[in-house]
Amino acid sequence: MKRRGFLAVMGAAFVAGCNKLAESETGSRLLGAADGWHKSAHRFLQDRKALAPEFPRAAISPYFRGNGSVDPQNGDYPAQAANGFGDWRLEVRGLVETPLSLSLDNIRRLPQRTQVTRHDCVEGWSAIGEWTGPQLSVLLDAARLKPEAKFIVFRCADNLNGQDYYESVDLIDAYHPQTIVAHLLNGEPLPIRNGAPLRMRIERQLGYKHAKYLTAIEAVGSLDDIGGGKGGYWEDRAGYQWYAGI
């Protein structure tokens, strides 16, 4: 009992020291830098277009769990859902030569990619599903990115805890062959819990990158003036790593 008490005191002292370090400016900068080092290492070790594993259809999970927003009730989303998303538009805007406003029909008529991939939540669970949709690169090429564009921001219809959901990636992940605007899951229109009618798939990163209820794709030169400036809803709200490949 005494020894356990000693361990608990040592543990608490160590934790207090770590907290102190994390609160210092150098400490917090160091902690925040590690995901950038991992990103560089990942890109050094492999081709920028290296593919995440794709599975046979037999590997598909019997159910695809939803997380975060699973049934948005804000804005006109409920009306859109009631209407079968017949009036849904996806805008491609920002630093592009030709802004686009696409209907779901427009999106279905583009060249499609189908991929059976594993979704990894930052909390630890995984599920496998078959996703279908046009590659993001097709949309970006159609809108013609301006040279100043450095990041692609995904705007979403859902408002979670009072903040609009959004996410962002750099151009390397935006142009990755498996980065698609998915409208089908396992051959069916996306269920609402999985992001109906459109969601992103960024297969080499964790689940919170895969923005659901997609309304706009915005090319920007910097993330500083978007949301809280950290590149995404969870990044702003809870300090999640912007590079979600680890």
Add this chain to the structure above:
Amino acid sequence: MSRHALSTRLWHWVNLVCVVVLFMSGLIISNAHRLLYWGDWGFSRSQAWLEVPRFPDWMTIPGYYDLALARDWHILTAWPFALGLLFMWAAMLANRHFRRDIATKRNEWRWPAIREDILRHLKLDFGHGDGKYNFLQKLAYGLVLGVFLPMMVFTGLAISPGIEPVLGWMVDLLGGRQSARSLHFIFAFAIFGFFLVHLALVLLSGPVKQVGAMITGGRSDEA
């Protein structure tokens, strides 16, 4: 007691800090989803082979539930941990510490000798004979350096979706992403178990001398 090489001492303390930070921040990551699965996927209780208990705040870094900050600590410390282990292996092979002190010889794997060693440990008699370490020590250090610590690196890499495109074969070898995650957890606790036994044996076998030797190198008895 013969001397500990400078590389051994340096790595020992850096590694201790890394392992403690990785373990304590890892407990928050475990708290974020307390179910473990085998295979490629799993998301609910019906697929889990283990529901892990929730770890209390005093065991975790930071000392309150913050998944993002725990992941910051975890992925930062993974660097000195993995590179330190690589350095230690290079040093152990170069200075022959591994071949001389840790690798066991065929004639040590005899049950009567092993039983004798176990009995001596149980009687808290830590005589070493002529070698630096006895058989059980070699076995424990060999397992930790050769299996437990490297497995933490491999299984950690395997659960990183950004590294999987280049190391997909390793994820398959480990039985899929969720198996790798389960193994990451199992080996973390294997290292924790080693840590407790290691600490207990240091305390029982002359802690001042042992810890001193791991700092200064210890007395050389070659003369």
